[in-house]
Amino acid sequence: MILITGATGNVGRHTVTSLAEAGIPVRALVRDPARADFPAGVEVVTGDLTDPPSLAPALDGVEEVFLIWPGFAASTAAQVVDLIARHARRIVYLSANLRPGSTMFHVEVERLIRGAGPAWTFLRPGGFATNTLGWAREILDTGTVRWVYGQAARSLIHEADIAAVAAHVLTSAGHNHQVYVLSGPEALTQVEQVRILGEVLGRPARWEEIAPDAVVERLTAAWGDAELAKSSLETWESFIHTPEEVTDTVERLIGRRARTYRQWAIDRFGGFGGFGGFGGFGGLGGLGG
Numbered sequence: 001m002i003l004i005t006g007a008t009g010n011v012g013r014h015t016v017t018s019l020a021e022a023g024i025p026v027r028a029l030v031r032d033p034a035r036a037d038f039p040a041g042v043e044v045v046t047g048d049l050t051d052p053p054s055l056a057p058a059l060d061g062v063e064e065v066f067l068i069w070p071g072f073a074a075s076t077a078a079q080v081v082d083l084i085a086r087h088a089r090r091i092v093y094l095s096a097n098l099r100p101g102s103t104m105f106h107v108e109v110e111r112l113i114r115g116a117g118p119a120w121t122f123l124r125p126g127g128f129a130t131n132t133l134g135w136a137r138e139i140l141d142t143g144t145v146r147w148v149y150g151q152a153a154r155s156l157i158h159e160a161d162i163a164a165v166a167a168h169v170l171t172s173a174g175h176n177h178q179v180y181v182l183s184g185p186e187a188l189t190q191v192e193q194v195r196i197l198g199e200v201l202g203r204p205a206r207w208e209e210i211a212p213d214a215v216v217e218r219l220t221a222a223w224g225d226a227e228l229a230k231s232s233l234e235t236w237e238s239f240i241h242t243p244e245e246v247t248d249t250v251e252r253l254i255g256r257r258a259r260t261y262r263q264w265a266i267d268r269f270g271g272f273g274g275f276g277g278f279g280g281f282g283g284l285g286g287l288g289g
Ligand SMILES: NC(=O)c1ccc[n+]([C@@H]2O[C@H](COP(=O)([O-])OP(=O)(O)OC[C@H]3O[C@@H](n4cnc5c(N)ncnc54)[C@H](OP(=O)(O)O)[C@@H]3O)[C@@H](O)[C@H]2O)c1
Pocket: 005, 006, 007, 008, 009, 010, 011, 012, 030, 031, 032, 035, 047, 048, 049, 050, 068, 069, 070, 071, 094, 095, 096, 097, 125, 126, 127, 128, 131, 285, 286, 287, 288, 289
C-alpha cells in the first residue's frame, strides 16, 4: 500500500490517478473527503499533517509514502517523519531544487528523512508550470501580464511529469538514497512563457515589467513571510543571468522527454476548455525555487 499526502494538489492528484490506473493499491490522505474525487479503487483516509496523531489510520499497513509537504512551515515535520518511519520501508519526498544556502523547509524535511531510518528518494523539481495559472486569467482579462524579471528564464515542469516520475520511483527498484533534480525540457524567459500562453489562449499577450518592491509587498501579504518573499525575488532575479537548470532526469527515468511549457498550456487551456483550471496561485512564481 502506498500513501500519498497532498493527494488533492497539483502533483498528488496525478500520482494517485496514475497508480490507481496501473492497479497499484494506493491510499490518498485528505483533509476534506468532499474534495476526494479520485478514481474507483483509491482508498481515501482523512488526516492533517499539522496534527500528527490524526495520521494513524492513514499509516496503518503502509509500505511506502509519497510525502508532499504543503507550503507551510515544517513545525510538525519531525513528528510526522518519525511516525512514517515506524510504518513505511521507503519515503519518496517531493522536495525542491533550491539554491545553495536556502533555508526553506525542504532542507529541514530532507534532513529529518535522511536520519529517520527508511530508505528515501528525493524528487527536487524546479519551478512548476502551474505557477503561471494566474497569468492566463490576466491575459484573458487584460491582454497583459504585469510581473517582475521578464528576462528571467525558468525550466518550468508539467505537474503530470513530476507525478509520472513519482509513480515510477514508487513502483520500481534502484532509487534508494537517490536525489533526482527534475525540470521541463528547456528554459524559457517569462516573456516567452507569456507569449506562448497567449497563443494557446488565442489572445495576444504582452509583458509589463513592474517594480520588485511592489511584488515583495504583494507576496508578503499573501504568504505572511517577508523574508521568504525577499529571498524568492532574489532567486527569480538570478534566473536573468543564470537560467534555471535543465535536466534530462524525467527522460532518463520514464523513457520520454519532459513535456514542454506549451504542452502544459494546451493541457490546461487548449480549446478553451480550461476555465476549470484557474485554481492555482499563478503569478507568484513558485515557492519551490
Ligand atoms: N510551485 C513550485 O514551483 C514548486 C517547485 C518545487 C517544489 N514545490 C513544492 O511542491 C509542494 C506542493 O506541491 P503541489 O503544488 O502538488 O501541492 P498543492 O497543489 O499546493 O496542494 C497542496 C496539497 O497539500 C494538502 N494540504 C494542505 N494543508 C495540509 C495539511 N495541513 N495536512 C494535510 N494535507 C494538507 C492540500 O490538501 P487540501 O485539499 O486539504 O487543501 C493539497 O492536497 C510544496 O512542498 C512546494 O514547496 C513547488
